[in-house]
Amino acid sequence: xxxxxxxxxxxxxxxxxxxxxxxxxxxxxxxxxxxxxxxxxxxxxxxxxxxxxxxxxxxxxxxxxxxxxxxxxxxxxxxxxxxxxxxxxxxxxxxxxxxxxxxxxxxxxxxxxxxxxxxxxxxxxxxxxxxxxxxxxxxxxxxxxxxxxxxxxxxxxxxxxxxxxxxxxxxxxxxxxxxxxxxxxxxxxxxxxxxxxxxxxxxxxxxxxxxxxxxxxxxxxx
Numbered sequence: 001x002x003x004x005x006x007x008x009x010x011x012x013x014x015x016x017x018x019x020x021x022x023x024x025x026x027x028x029x030x031x032x033x034x035x036x037x038x039x040x041x042x043x044x045x046x047x048x049x050x051x052x053x054x055x056x057x058x059x060x061x062x063x064x065x066x067x068x069x070x071x072x073x074x075x076x077x078x079x080x081x082x083x084x085x086x087x088x089x090x091x092x093x094x095x096x097x098x099x100x101x102x103x104x105x106x107x108x109x110x111x112x113x114x115x116x117x118x119x120x121x122x123x124x125x126x127x128x129x130x131x132x133x134x135x136x137x138x139x140x141x142x143x144x145x146x147x148x149x150x151x152x153x154x155x156x157x158x159x160x161x162x163x164x165x166x167x168x169x170x171x172x173x174x175x176x177x178x179x180x181x182x183x184x185x186x187x188x189x190x191x192x193x194x195x196x197x198x199x200x201x202x203x204x205x206x207x208x209x210x211x212x213x214x215x216x217x218x219x220x221x222x
Contacts, residue, residue, distance in 0.1 A: 024152030067094035
């Protein structure tokens, strides 16, 4: 997943970013609402980790803005505001979960995974292409009944394509899902990852539409 972190405490923010990346996710970290809004305007995220008490405002304002747009972005609040009324307010505004500071980073990652599973546990969360089965809720790919080990970025590509049946994904869309805003991206990075996936899953899973992008086999938009 691609995760946006908005947390103004430098030590905590960097620790959360590093732990989220260690868990196999792409992470961008910003310390103000203004920078977080700017990141949301230029990049597509799957998950938002949101502090409430920020230098330029209350994170709940951003939370309400996002939910007013009917966004499917998963949102977990991380804050020192530990009153029950604070939790109720955050959840009522549309947060999916709430964790109170100080918290354990491993618990935070577990909560991220739990919320992500709820989002994945929707109709059509299992995609089948020939003898390949992609289970989005369990983050697992099987071929001929055997589980295939994928790296975090290989899985991110497969998941991105599986969540867009009937649609092509451009190189730019895939790069956006795989890399943070500050990452340097090599020109052939996507081709390298696609090649690795094909070696593990067979050449028929991902279709290349020259000059346009990639799609799962059988899902290519014409």
